[in-house]
Amino acid sequence: MSRIPPLPALKAFLAACRAGSYSAAAEELNVTHGAVSRQIQTLEDWLGQKLFERAGQRMAPTSHALAFALEVSEAFERINDAAGRYGKGSATMLLRVSAPATFAMRWLIPRLEDFHQKHPGMLIQVQTATTQQISLAGSFDLAIRRGSPQADHFSAQAFLDEWLTVVAAPGLLARAPLNALHELSAHVLLDTETRPGDWQQWLNAAGSTEHGTSRRQRFDHFYVTYTALIDGLGLGIGPMPTLEHDVEVGRLVLPFAHIRTPSRRYYSLTPAGVAKTVIHRTFERWLLEQGNL
Structure with a gap:
């Protein structure tokens, strides 16, 4: 265990990578900004490597930090898997999903009953984003967006052509x-x-x-x-x-259904600092089932 960084420091580090700032990480962890800063300083001292740099008024993760976060989150994911296999079973689980407003209202939400019937006890919390808010900021576990994903910051899974x-x-x-x-x-x-x-x-x-x-x-x-x-x-x-x-259901019709524009692809995006839980992976598989790829 002496070769493993302090777990509280890793927890604060992953939250800061996921949220994009110390302040957002502090809010997510219900601690002070100073507590997050101290934990990350502890981790930087342990590694001998700077993980965050100032970007305007906030501290942003470096590319080195994001690569490290991806590997740490994968390790945590394996721990989660082991806990699920050897524990007493899964409790009620929650996944926070950010999606464009129209896509959420007209495609995702009408299909969620199917997900809940297939996976009782799993709860999907949908957070809608308008076009002006479509940047990948905020506190979520998985985002749905259209277009090329930000490969350096997110792992991506294509599931739908529109x-x-x-x-x-x-x-x-x-x-x-x-x-x-x-x-x-x-x-x-x-x-x-x-x-x-x-x-x-x-x-x-x-x-x-x-x-x-x-x-x-x-x-x-x-x-x-x-x-x-x-x-x-x-x-x-x-x-x-x-x-x-x-x-x-007959609310709309397509008078020229055969005439359509080139397709645009939707992806499910997971931030580099997020460890995929059982519900996370289950939801990704369900999106693939519901999609058209």
Whole structure:
């Protein structure tokens, strides 16, 4: 045991790597900022290596620290596994999952009942992030994000490809049919400020233009645009299969389902300092089952 760094120091170190600052780690561990700083100083003295450097007003982990955190977290994961195998059994478990707001509301949350039925006693706490908050900051165990992962700071697992296509309420198309691209001009096109260019991407995929229409309605977030879509206020560009459940229950239809933009990939991301628990790995496997890869 003399060759192992002090466990309280390792605990504070992993929390600081995971949270991204001493202050956030102190809040997570319910201790003072000074206590976290002292534990990390102890670990740095033990290793003979600086692990954090100042970045503005906070102390940020170095690349050396993040690599060390990854290996330490893997060691802790093995300890967790052993404790699970040789203990009396698993207690109620919690996993904090950060996901984009629309993806969480329209894809993840409607499917969570399936997870809970398959894995009783495991609780998923969903934390939503808007486009302005989409950076990988905050306190979570696993994040779901679209696009290339930050390989130096997270381990990543791809599980879903998403594309864009035109979506509309059935009632709107009953009033004003949409069977050909030139009929787009008879409709209001709904835009979202946080998703600029979605219409142009789809029109490019369709090999089309707007056909002279100037009737557009813009909203700040897609979940507001979604409400306008459901209410039949116009046509929108929606992500699939994120809105798959809405199509299945008849809230939305896809007038040009065969025309879609190139796919964008979703990943489940685990911070380098997080040791994967039983529920963590179970949730990752479930995402793969629910995804389309």
